[in-house]
Amino acid sequence: MEKFDTIIIGAGPAGLAAVYDLKAAGQKVAIVENNLWGGTCPNRGCDPKKVLLSGVEARDRMIQLQNKGFDEVPYVNWKQLESFKEQFTDPVSKSSRAGIVKAGITAIDGQPKFISEDTLRVDGQDDYQADKFIIATGQRPSYLDIKGQEHLLSSTDFLSLKAMPKDITIIGAGYIAFELATIANATGSKVHIIHHNDHPLKEFNEDFVSDLVDQLKGKGIDFNFNIDTKEIAVTEDGQYTIKADKFELTTDLVIGATGRIPNADFLDLEKAGVEYSRHGIVVNDKLQSTNSNIYAIGDVVATKQPKLTPVGGFEANYVSDLLTGKTQEKIEFPPIPTVVYGSPKLAKVGVQNGSKVIDQDVTNWFTYSHTNESKARIRTFLNDNDQVVGATVFSNDADSMINIFTLAIKQHMSHQDVIKQIFAYPTAASDLEYLI
Numbered sequence: 001m002e003k004f005d006t007i008i009i010g011a012g013p014a015g016l017a018a019v020y021d022l023k024a025a026g027q028k029v030a031i032v033e034n035n036l037w038g039g040t041c042p043n044r045g046c047d048p049k050k051v052l053l054s055g056v057e058a059r060d061r062m063i064q065l066q067n068k069g070f071d072e073v074p075y076v077n078w079k080q081l082e083s084f085k086e087q088f089t090d091p092v093s094k095s096s097r098a099g100i101v102k103a104g105i106t107a108i109d110g111q112p113k114f115i116s117e118d119t120l121r122v123d124g125q126d127d128y129q130a131d132k133f134i135i136a137t138g139q140r141p142s143y144l145d146i147k148g149q150e151h152l153l154s155s156t157d158f159l160s161l162k163a164m165p166k167d168i169t170i171i172g173a174g175y176i177a178f179e180l181a182t183i184a185n186a187t188g189s190k191v192h193i194i195h196h197n198d199h200p201l202k203e204f205n206e207d208f209v210s211d212l213v214d215q216l217k218g219k220g221i222d223f224n225f226n227i228d229t230k231e232i233a234v235t236e237d238g239q240y241t242i243k244a245d246k247f248e249l250t251t252d253l254v255i256g257a258t259g260r261i262p263n264a265d266f267l268d269l270e271k272a273g274v275e276y277s278r279h280g281i282v283v284n285d286k287l288q289s290t291n292s293n294i295y296a297i298g299d300v301v302a303t304k305q306p307k308l309t310p311v312g313g314f315e316a317n318y319v320s321d322l323l324t325g326k327t328q329e330k331i332e333f334p335p336i337p338t339v340v341y342g343s344p345k346l347a348k349v350g351v352q353n354g355s356k357v358i359d360q361d362v363t364n365w366f367t368y369s370h371t372n373e374s375k376a377r378i379r380t381f382l383n384d385n386d387q388v389v390g391a392t393v394f395s396n397d398a399d400s401m402i403n404i405f406t407l408a409i410k411q412h413m414s415h416q417d418v419i420k421q422i423f424a425y426p427t428a429a430s431d432l433e434y435l436i
């Protein structure tokens with residue numbers, strides 16, 4: 001039986017970051033993948049979504065400049081945009097695996113299961129032993145437990161639709177629902193969002209979410225709040241009727257976006273003494289599971305940090321440092337920015353309270369008015385020393401702006417620190433001195 005220093009399970013952004021780090025540190029490592037190499041983010045998550053969003057953004061810029069340089073504004077041609085997306089997604093798995101092999105890392109395809117605390121059996125036949133394991137198996141879509149559940153498609157299905165239906169419904173109102181709704185709407189589809197309560201995007205400030213909802217309603221997206229879906233039935237002409245108390249909606253396609261569940265099952269973790277809950281693998285502040293030789297990183301971990309690609313990468317670097325003796329400290333996360341990639345975008349970082357709150361409608365500032373954005377808003381939170389500790393940004397370029405705030409928070413910057421910097425003008429960053 002082949003023996004390794006460390007075996008990583010799951011070749012997504014987190015697992016790949018860890019395996020490359022450990023190999024570079026001189027370890028004998030292997031990585032096991034049971035599906036597409038590269039994982040969720042480049043195959044069926046962040047990257048394809050962002051490629052599709054590029055078409056939406058181009059259209060929305062034209063809408064903003066309609067009769068100010070543009071007459072007609074076309075809908076996004078889904079077929080063309082989708083095939084542009086495939087240029088990015090199609091090569092990912094093969095090239096990701098090839099990179100692993102080229103680096104001298106053992107790449108194992110198949111379904112691994114622990115048969116003891118230090119041995120994995122892949123596809124019921126090949127056994128691999130290691131001193132340490134890192135579980136990085138991510139999450140998969142969860143499906144509502146309702147009658148007609150089998151008619152629900154997932155975000156993965158949406159991102160690969162060959163044709164966009166005329167009428168599409170998304171159940172849920174988290175990141176995925178807002179992002180997919182924005183994309184479908186730009187193709188000319190009628191989009192409905194159905195949500196079981198009236199708190200969409202619940203981690204964001206309510207009034208900013210309300211601004212985003214208003215913008216999307218203005219584009220024609222239909223929001224249905226406080227609707228607890230009970231059933232999805234197929235109609236005679238092949239459509240779907242979504243049923244709830246005193247509510248029915250018939251649509252061409254239904255996407256479920258009601259959260260994701262950790263891939264902690266299927267690994268026979270109990271045979272390795274690793275505990276997990278419905279939130280994921282239970283870890284301590286060194287990302288060590290209930291078996292001290294088995295670590296977990298990325299989306300599969302049951303921690304309060306947002307489940308995002310850069311968070312998985314950060315955890316991978318940390319565990320690699322731990323396993324190669326570069327640190328013994330517990331993990332400390334820097335401020336983590338999160339973005340809802342709509343059009344406009346909604347982003348936040350840091351704490352959402354402070355002794356001083358600066359809340360500004362920046363719609364008429366040159367940065368936003370020169371492209372005729374319909375609404376832009378920035379709220380910053382300062383501590384007792386006037387240092388920025390948090391921000392929420394709502395604008396077309398909120399994703400770039402939130403990274404600037406992330407650095408400013410990390411550097412404990414106050415207004416006095418900002419005015420000592422020179423930023424290119426006119427850019428969103430050059431407004432910073434009026435925001436902190």
Ligand SMILES: Cc1cc2nc3c(=O)[nH]c(=O)nc-3n(C[C@H](O)[C@H](O)[C@H](O)COP(=O)(O)OP(=O)(O)OC[C@H]3O[C@@H](n4cnc5c(N)ncnc54)[C@H](O)[C@@H]3O)c2cc1C
Pocket residue numbers: 009010011012013014015032033034035036037038039040041044045046047049110111112136137138139155156176263265266267297298299300307308309310312341
């Ligand atoms: C539609 C969508 C959009 C997103 N957009 C963003 C975004 O814009 N920005 C952002 O930061 N994050 C985004 N995310 C989240 C991001 O994709 C994840 O946080 C990230 O991929 C997590 O990395 P990971 O390596 O932990 O897990 P994954 O990327 O899920 O990789 C886990 C890997 O493990 C494999 N695996 C699972 N079970 C097993 C098993 N039993 N044995 C072997 N292998 C297994 C899987 O096949 C997969 O390849 C998005 C997610 C989705 C679904």
Ligand SMILES: NC(=O)c1ccc[n+]([C@@H]2O[C@H](COP(=O)([O-])OP(=O)(O)OC[C@H]3O[C@@H](n4cnc5c(N)ncnc54)[C@H](O)[C@@H]3O)[C@@H](O)[C@H]2O)c1
Pocket residue numbers: 144171172173174175176177179194195196197199200201202227228229257258259260306307308338339340341
């Ligand atoms: N831009 C990004 O960074 C990005 C984009 C997409 C996904 N992600 C990651 O993927 C995760 C999963 O995304 P998601 O949108 O599926 O999950 P989510 O947790 O963000 O949202 C799920 C939504 O479904 C709702 N919901 C739950 N049960 C419901 C029901 N019965 N009926 C209607 N609504 C119901 C929840 O209240 C919530 O609003 C995110 O939390 C994030 O970690 C990140």
